[in-house]
Amino acid sequence: AAGVIQSPRHLIKEKRETATLKCYPIPRHDTVYWYQQGPGQDPQFLISFYEKMQSDKGSIPDRFSAQQFSDYHSELNMSSLELGDSALYFCASSQKPGQGYEQYFGPGTRLTVT
Amino acid sequence: AQTVTQSQPEMSVQEAETVTLSCTYDTSESDYYLFWYKQPPSRQMILVIRQEAYKQQNATENRFSVNFQKAAKSFSLKISDSQLGDAAMYFCAYRRALLTNTGTASKLTFGTGTRLQVTL
Numbered sequence: 001a002a003g004v005i006q007s008p009r010h011l012i013k014e015k016r017e018t019a020t021l022k023c024y025p026i027p028r029h030d031t032v033y034w035y036q037q038g039p040g041q042d043p044q045f046l047i048s049f050y051e052k053m054q055s056d057k058g059s060i061p062d063r064f065s066a067q068q069f070s071d072y073h074s075e076l077n078m079s080s081l082e083l084g085d086s087a088l089y090f091c092a093s094s095q096k097p098g099q100g101y102e103q104y105f106g107p108g109t110r111l112t113v114t
Numbered sequence: 115a116q117t118v119t120q121s122q123p124e125m126s127v128q129e130a131e132t133v134t135l136s137c138t139y140d141t142s143e144s145d146y147y148l149f150w151y152k153q154p155p156s157r158q159m160i161l162v163i164r165q166e167a168y169k170q171q172n173a174t175e176n177r178f179s180v181n182f183q184k185a186a187k188s189f190s191l192k193i194s195d196s197q198l199g200d201a202a203m204y205f206c207a208y209r210r211a212l213l214t215n216t217g218t219a220s221k222l223t224f225g226t227g228t229r230l231q232v233t234l
Contacts, residue, residue, distance in 0.1 A: 031218045042205055043159070045221035048214070055216040088157055094219055101219035105159035 002026055004093050004106030012112045013081050021076040021109045025093030031055065032074040033103055034066060035090040043090060049074055050096060081113045116141045118208050120225035127196045128233050134181075135191045135228045137206030145211035148182065148189045149222070154202040162204070165189065167211070193230075201232045 005024040013019050025032055031050045035043040045058035049068035060066075063081075068074045072093075078085060088110050092103040117140045127133035139148070150162040165173045165182050172180050177197075181190045193200055206225040214220055 033221065035222075037157075042224035042226050043222070045223070048218065048221065050214075050216040050218045053216055055214045055218045056221055058221060090159060092159075092222075096218050101213075102161070102164075103219065103222060104161075107156075107158055110157075 004091055004104055006089075006091050006106040006109050008109060009107065010110045010112075012114065014114055015081055015083060017081050017113075019078045019081060019111060021078070021089050021091075021111070023074045023076070023091030023093075023106060025072050025074075025091075026095075026104055029093035029095045029104070030072055031094045031096055031101075032068055032072065033092040033094070034060075034074070034076050035092065037088040037090065037108075038084075039087070046076070078111075083113050086111060086113045116143075116146075116208050116210070116223050118206050118223055118225035120206055120228050122228045123226075124229045124231070126231040126233060127193070127200075129196055129198060131196055132192060132194045133196055133230065135193075135204050135206075135230065137189045137191070137225055139187050139189065139206070139208050139225075141187070141208065141210075143210055143212070147209045147211060148180075149207040149209070150178070150180070150191045151205045151207055151224075152200075152202045153205060153227070154199075159205075163191065196232050198232050198234075201230055203227045203229050 033048040034046040037043040046060040048055040088108045152160045210220040
């Protein structure tokens with residue numbers, strides 16, 4: 001079965017640079033969620049989208065922005081990167097309604113800021 | 115705000131034995147979902163089991179079962195016949211049943227995780 005695709009899988013950036021993370025949800029899934037997992041920490045919710053509209057917002061820094069496109073894929077844009085942004089960034093997708101709105105996680109993008 | 119607490123940072127179990135991971139949560143809502151996710155060294159988040167708060171019956175998935183105590187706000191995971199492949203970080207997670215204003219599922223709130231070691 002098709003899963004959530006995230007690209008790139010690994011990304012190395014320097015401080016103050018920008019990064020763009022991409023997420024391609026499972027086919028027919030229309031909702032996308034972004035989570036950030038710092039080293040040794042639990043995943044923290046950043047933001048979610050449905051039909052290109054923001055559904056919910058968590059602890060996302062102002063330096064970050066995200067959007068969902070008409071094909072339901074989503075991009076997380078991160079500017080003025082800081083060392084503390086080094087983390088594993090997960091994208092998850094779900095279907096509205098369907099499968100109990102279950103969120104299926106992608107493999108994550110590991111961002112390292114040097 | 116909802117909070118999820120996992121008080122066991124690390125647990126160890128021998129192969130073929132049974133282990134129970136603890137989770138407590140705090141919420142003022144009556145309808146919600148609880149989950150256990152497994153995160154192996156690959157860091158992939160894998161759903162292990164899910165429990166709807168309105169269901170009194172405890173969920174089971176093969177060797178995995180939960181003990182859901184709604185009044186005590188407790189949600190423990192029991193792994194029977196432990197296998198080497200069960201070694202991972204396990205996260206307890208909460209999700210409101212109430213949908214967002216766009217009619218989508220709310221965010222997941224995770225506990226801090228329990229690292230499970232499986233020994234021979």
